[in-house]
Amino acid sequence: MRLPVSLIRRSLLAGVSGLPLIVAAAPGAYAAGMPQLDFKNPLVTGQVIWGGIIFLFFYLALRNWALPKVETVLSNRHERITGDLDQAHEAKMEADKAVRELNETKKAAAAQAQAHLDSVLAQEHAASAQRLAEINAKLETEIASAEANVAAERKRAMESLRPIASDVAESLIQRLTGQAPDRASVDAAIARASVQSAH
Amino acid sequence: MASGSSIDVLGQFELHPVLGGLGEAIRLSQSPVYMVIACALVLAFMFYGMKPASVVPGRFQAAAEICYEFVRNLAVDTIGPEGTSFFPFIFALFFFILAGNYLGLVPHSFTFTSHIAVTFALAIMVFVLSIIVSLKVQGLKFFAHFMPAGAPVALAPLLVPIEILSFLSRPVSLSIRLFANMVAGHVMFDIFASFVIMLAGLGFIGDVLAVGPIAINIALIGLELLVGVLQAYVFAILTCIYLREAVAH
Numbered sequence: 001m002r003l004p005v006s007l008i009r010r011s012l013l014a015g016v017s018g019l020p021l022i023v024a025a026a027p028g029a030y031a032a033g034m035p036q037l038d039f040k041n042p043l044v045t046g047q048v049i050w051g052g053i054i055f056l057f058f059y060l061a062l063r064n065w066a067l068p069k070v071e072t073v074l075s076n077r078h079e080r081i082t083g084d085l086d087q088a089h090e091a092k093m094e095a096d097k098a099v100r101e102l103n104e105t106k107k108a109a110a111a112q113a114q115a116h117l118d119s120v121l122a123q124e125h126a127a128s129a130q131r132l133a134e135i136n137a138k139l140e141t142e143i144a145s146a147e148a149n150v151a152a153e154r155k156r157a158m159e160s161l162r163p164i165a166s167d168v169a170e171s172l173i174q175r176l177t178g179q180a181p182d183r184a185s186v187d188a189a190i191a192r193a194s195v196q197s198a199h
Numbered sequence: 200m201a202s203g204s205s206i207d208v209l210g211q212f213e214l215h216p217v218l219g220g221l222g223e224a225i226r227l228s229q230s231p232v233y234m235v236i237a238c239a240l241v242l243a244f245m246f247y248g249m250k251p252a253s254v255v256p257g258r259f260q261a262a263a264e265i266c267y268e269f270v271r272n273l274a275v276d277t278i279g280p281e282g283t284s285f286f287p288f289i290f291a292l293f294f295f296i297l298a299g300n301y302l303g304l305v306p307h308s309f310t311f312t313s314h315i316a317v318t319f320a321l322a323i324m325v326f327v328l329s330i331i332v333s334l335k336v337q338g339l340k341f342f343a344h345f346m347p348a349g350a351p352v353a354l355a356p357l358l359v360p361i362e363i364l365s366f367l368s369r370p371v372s373l374s375i376r377l378f379a380n381m382v383a384g385h386v387m388f389d390i391f392a393s394f395v396i397m398l399a400g401l402g403f404i405g406d407v408l409a410v411g412p413i414a415i416n417i418a419l420i421g422l423e424l425l426v427g428v429l430q431a432y433v434f435a436i437l438t439c440i441y442l443r444e445a446v447a448h
Contacts, residue, residue, distance in 0.1 A: 033209045034209055034212070035209060035210075035212045035213040035214065036212055036313065036314045036315050036316065036378070036382070037315065039316070041214065042223075042226045043214035043215075043216060043226055043227075043228040043230075044214060044314070044316050045226070045316060046225075046226025046227065046228060046231070047214070047228065047230045047231060047311065047314055047316050047317050047320075048316050048317070048320045049226065050226070050227065050230070050231030050234065051230075051231065051234055051311070051317050051320055051321075052320065052324075054231060054234045054235055054238060055234075055238075055291065055295060055321075055324075057238070058238040058241070058242070058291050058295060059287060059288060059291040061238075061242055062242075062245075062287050062290055062291050062294075063287035063288075063291075066242060066245040066246065066249070067245075067267065067286070067287055067290060069245070069249045069252070070245070070249055070263065070264060070267040071267075072252070073249060073252045073253075073254075073256075073260075073264070074264065074267070074268075076254065077254050080254055
């Protein structure tokens with residue numbers, strides 16, 4: 001680790017500029033007047049000893065008493081602040097958890113309501129489909145019975161038509177030929193014709 | 200201090216024994232007395248400031264805490280993590296010098312930082328401490344610092360003496376900077392104050408003209424308040440830089 005160059009230059013400069021003062025400290029320079037450079041005065045050198053003792057006590061008082069006191073206060077404050085921050089953090093976590101729970105409950109309730117709605121709808125659908133099926137079945141049986149009736153009526157009408165046709169054919173043949181035809185052959189011919197027209 | 204028409208600006212730096220003969224015998228002048236006052240003021244400030252020791256500080260406590268944190272940051276930021284162990288020393292140094300500088304601004308008081316013996320003793324203390332720490336942390340590698348890393352070996356006969364000289368000039372520059380600043384400030388106060396007394400002898404016109412030196416002295420008080428804290432700061436931060444160099448591997 002080296003000092004910055006500027007610092008070296010500065011300290012060198014200061015050292016050089018201080019040289020005249022060191023020269024002035026030489027014996028005889030005191031005549032020029034600076035009481036600080038009168039090193040023959042025991043009070044001047046006495047300052048060093050007294051200053052050393054005083055500074056030592058000052059240092060010890062600061063290190064062992066005054067500064068630890070500040071340190072304690074500052075660390076207490078730091079602990080208090082971080083403690084409060086932790087507490088606030090915990091409270092926020094709890095609030096977040098409560099919000100999350102609330103949201104979940106809301107979602108569950110909505111899902112339940114939807115399911116209920118769906119089931120009611122499904123039931124309703126099933127019921128209406130059943131009703132429709134019943135109505136259809138009823139209508140079909142009615143249609144079937146009506147058709148059966150119609151077929152029976154038709155059959156009866158057709159059956160009652162044959163003697164009329166035989167009579168008409170007999171009278172037509174008598175008028176055309178002048179002689180009465182054989183009733184049995186007329187009936188057979190009618191039956192044949194009606195079977196053909198039925199196809 | 201003007202005696203007659205001559206100006207005795209250096210009389211203010213003279214030391215007088217206190218407690219009469221006893222003071223003379225134990226070499227006790229007013230200078231150590233002011234050191235005791237300065238230290239007592241700082242300790243009283245810290246004591247009464249931190250007396251409430253409350254989580255939310257009052258103004259006085261906040262001031263004491265600011266002083267603490269200012270010097271602590273100075274020490275830890277400059278020296279590094281090892282700065283914590285030197286912090287009480289830096290704090291003591293900074294406030295010893297600051298209190299001495301400011302105490303000297305009180306009229307009729309004495310500025311112990313205007314004595315080269317005091318500032319040189321402080322600087323030598325820092326110098327010796329940095330050498331001891333260097334030798335303890337780095338061992339004999341400490342002497343490698345006198346040859347700048349990366350410099351051509353051929354230049355060693357030139358560079359090594361320069362580095363040694365610059366290293367040895369540290370306590371000199373450190374002490375003379377503080378001493379010269381304090382002396383210069385107080386000499387200027389005395390010169391301008393003497394002007395006022397000399398102008399007073401000229402009658403009415405002198406009374407009017409004397410406003411000038413008084414105004415200059417008022418401005419100088421402001422300047423000296425700045426210089427006082429600045430010199431204490433420079434002394435402390437240079438100490439930190441020397442110690443950082445000492446603890447660096």
